[in-house]
Amino acid sequence: MDGQPQGSRYLLWISKPTGYELREGDGEVPAIGSELTDGDMRLRVAKIGPSPLPGDSRACAYTSAVR
Secondary structure (H helix, E strand, O other): OOOOOOOOEEEEEEEEOOEEEEEEEEOOOOOOOOEEEEOOEEEEEEEEEEOOOOOOOOEEEEEEEOO
């Protein structure tokens, strides 16, 4: 492993008009309702769920664009 404590990495699902992007994040999973930025896009965490990747035990923060 990379020496980080369990639970200190998560996935971030970013919905885009062209599809989605899946990224890794460090630290605690953002809370539902939290707002994040991705370049000039504002995102809000809509839900926290399991990773969409088979065999991956990390949590995933699913986001939607803030309008």
